[in-house]
Amino acid sequence: xxxPEIDVGIDECAKYVRLALxxxxxxxxxxxxxxxxxxxxxxxxxxxxxxxxxxxxxGDVLGIYNPSSRHRTEACGEFDMKGNPRAYxxxxxxxxxxxxxxxxxxxxxxxxxxxxxxxxxxxKEVLRPISQSGD
Numbered sequence: 001x002x003x004p005e006i007d008v009g010i011d012e013c014a015k016y017v018r019l020a021l022x023x024x025x026x027x028x029x030x031x032x033x034x035x036x037x038x039x040x041x042x043x044x045x046x047x048x049x050x051x052x053x054x055x056x057x058x059g060d061v062l063g064i065y066n067p068s069s070r071h072r073t074e075a076c077g078e079f080d081m082k083g084n085p086r087a088y089x090x091x092x093x094x095x096x097x098x099x100x101x102x103x104x105x106x107x108x109x110x111x112x113x114x115x116x117x118x119x120x121x122x123x124k125e126v127l128r129p130i131s132q133s134g135d
Contacts, residue, residue, distance in 0.1 A: 003101035003110045016103035017061055017091045024093075025059045027129040035086040037061060041127035052126045053113065058096025063088035063125035064116065087124040092116075 004024055008015045014034040021027040029040035041061055045052040052062075069089035080086050092102030092111070099110045104119075116123070 003095075003108050005108060008103060010106045011103075013090050013092070013103045016108065017093050017101075020093050020101055021059065021061070021129065025129070027059065029129070032081070034063070034091040035088060036081045037091055037127055038063065038080070038125060039082065042130050043125055044128045045126035046124075052123055056094050056096075056126065057128065058094060059129055060094040061127040061129075062092050062094060062100055062123050063127060064090040064092060064102075064121045065124050066090040066119075066121050068120070090121065 004020045006016055006019045006023065008019065014032060014037060017034075017037070018029055018031060021029060029037065032040070044060070045055060047055075065088045078085055090102065090104075092100035094100055095110065099112055100116060101108070101110055103109070111119075113123075
């Protein structure tokens with residue numbers, strides 16, 4: 001599947017995800033940094049004894065740590081908007097077909113989990129739009 005083509009600036013992964021959720025799934029969330037999306041969505045993973053790949057649904061947002069990001073804690077401070085430690089610097093949307101749509105620097109990408117791991121990235125949280133959480 002081809003990722004949604006959305007015109008956002010360089011290093012605008014959070015804006016890309018927010019607009020992709022709205023355009024593709026009709027889900028609106030507040031603008032903000034990647035690490036603050038956890039406050040507009042429901043955290044469904046990490047959970048003890050569960051592999052995140054087993055619970056993903058199309059439209060879930062993955063909080064991803066990118067060790068080479070200019071948004072690492074050393075560069076931008078170590079806390080999110082509510083004073084909690086930041087666990088990730090990048091976000092993407094799960095497409096329901098084994099790939100994650102995301103914006104990396106100036107490229108819109110559709111990456112498999114293997115490709116994400118090969119980039120040196122690691123998934124730290126799975127966030128679900130509240131309208132899809134089943135609660």
